[in-house]
Amino acid sequence: MQYYTVVGDSYDAAVNKAKEMYGSDVRIISRRDYTTRGGLFLKKETRCEIVCYLPPGTAAKKSSRKDLKEFEAEAKTPDPDTLTHAERLNTEVYREEEESESLKKARLLLQDNHITPPLSDKLLEDLPQDKDPSTVLPDRIVRLTPSDYAMQVHPRHFVVFLGPTGSGKTTTLAKAADLYAKAGKRTAIITLDTFRTGAYEQIRAFGDALSIPVLKAGDEGELLSATEQFSWKDIIFIDTMGVSPKDQELNLRLRSLLDVLDRDRTNFMLTLSASMKEEDAMEQLSSYQQYTPLSLAVTKLDETETIGNVLSFSYRTSIPIIFFTNGQKVPDDIRKASGEVILENLKSFGLDMKSYKSQIRR
Ligand SMILES: Nc1nc2c(ncn2[C@@H]2O[C@H](COP(=O)(O)OP(=O)(O)OP(=O)(O)O)[C@@H](O)[C@H]2O)c(=O)[nH]1
Ligand SMILES: [Mg+2]
Known part of the structure; x- marks a missing residue:
């Protein structure tokens, strides 16, 4: 060649x-x-x-x-x-x-954080040679990470959690439902996961503990009736079963169920573990592409050293991260995505988080 x-x-x-x-x-x-x-x-x-x-x-x-x-x-x-x-x-x-010293250092910092192209390329563009990259890059990383505060503060009527099996959909959904309930929104939960034994009981237990009503819907008719029962709620969180892209039958079922929802009032939230490799996240996205996910919930921050892979994924796909979760405790272990959370999870920058936080604008 x-x-x-x-x-x-x-x-x-x-x-x-x-x-x-x-x-x-x-x-x-x-x-x-x-x-x-x-x-x-x-x-x-x-x-x-x-x-x-x-x-x-x-x-x-x-x-x-x-x-x-x-x-x-x-x-x-x-x-x-x-x-x-x-x-x-x-x-x-x-x-x-x-290669200049500062560019070399910048590359190492990005590598350390598993930040990959095109985000790493953008971060290195026109890097000032006379400044220490560890002071320039964090701010750039925060600025370049897509965010959607409107969607975070005023989610759509339906928020559907999609994602691979075990990624944390159900627990994150319960945490998020509680977060909005505490902020004064009327929230409810519908689960479409009626196939797996114990799935309904799991979400029902969360609902009971958080005083959030839960309904299950096994077919289109039940889903329609559940959405009607909850039509006076501000946000209806919809839990789905983890579906392997290869399971065509289950994918078709999920598709026909979700077709019941008014797309314009629905936010499909892709739930991915923070330790997932970027290529695997891309593969997951392509298997859910038909729903056009508008936002990301990044789970299990506590189980990973770096978040560069998910930041790179978010940048590459322009899908904003709305939530991070950092533990198994429901409802406590959830953070709204923000510059602060991103900064806290960057490593090797030697950041004094307290003074840095007070300087950032978001
Ligand atoms: N350490 C840690 N564990 C988490 C976090 N979020 C969820 N988990 C755990 O991950 C496991 C799977 O969580 P679920 O919420 O059931 O995942 P799911 O995507 O609904 O799984 P399926 O419904 O089987 O597809 C559970 O043991 C959770 O407690 C997190 O932020 N940190
Ligand atoms: Mg689940």
């Missing part, structure tokens, strides 16, 4: 240039940000170098003669598989030298 190196003033500029030169099918395999050396009369400038290739079977864009020259000049990157060990080391050493 042929690899091409393209340099631009920024990542976007390099990608656009690559597309212009080689066609829109180009795939990017790596990027490197660096600052030109500068000199007596030369300003230091930031550059982004990307290495890309065309997947087999895609035709390279037809180049004009002028493009061809540029193409030849730029297409100097060897196939990494053909490099000797010494050549690879050489390349890496060269790259190490080019």
Whole structure:
């Protein structure tokens, strides 16, 4: 396979240039940000170098003669598989030298927190060279993490908890229902999980303890009647069964049940464990894509060291996190998502949380 190196003033500029030169099918395999050396009369400038290739079977864009020259000049990157060990080391050493200390530190901090592209790329964009990244990045992370305060404060009439088995849907739903009840909203719970033994009893026990009414609905008719009984409530929380994407029959059942709800009045909340890898979260999202999840509940913060994977997922999908949960206790172990919770869960930044919290704007 042929690899091409393209340099631009920024990542976007390099990608656009690559597309212009080689066609829109180009795939990017790596990027490197660096600052030109500068000199007596030369300003230091930031550059982004990307290495890309065309997947087999895609035709390279037809180049004009002028493009061809540029193409030849730029297409100097060897196939990494053909490099000797010494050549690879050489390349890496060269790259190490080019990267500034602060960029290196910033990359390590993001890696430590499992923050991945495209969020990590955005965070590193135009990073000031004269400032310690551990003071610049936390603020950027908070700002770039999608949020939806309107949805958090005034949820839609139906809030449906979706997510993989055991991710914490039922417990989080009970905690959230209590949170809004305490804030003065009239809340109720309907469970669609009538298949699993003990599922209704579990949510019913939470409802009884929190004084929130619970109904179960095993078919469309029962769901309709339950929503009518609770129509005077402000928020109706709907619990679902964890469904494997492979279980087509159960997926169809869930789909036809949820079709009863008025979509415009429904917020589908995807519940994911904080320790879930980003790729697995993407897979979960694609299996629930038909419902267009509008928000995330991130559970089990207490069981993980870092939250970068879920922040990266939220950024990549533009789905805001509404809740974090941090323990098994119902209803206590829940936090509304906020800059503060994000900051508390970043590691290696050496943050003095108290003074930092007082500085942030949200
Ligand atoms: N440590 C910890 N455990 C949690 C948290 N949230 C939920 N759990 C536990 O995770 C387990 C599964 O929680 P459930 O709420 O039953 O999960 P679910 O998604 O409803 O599971 P299914 O209905 O079987 O799909 C229970 O033991 C919960 O106590 C959390 O924030 N931290
Ligand atoms: Mg459940």
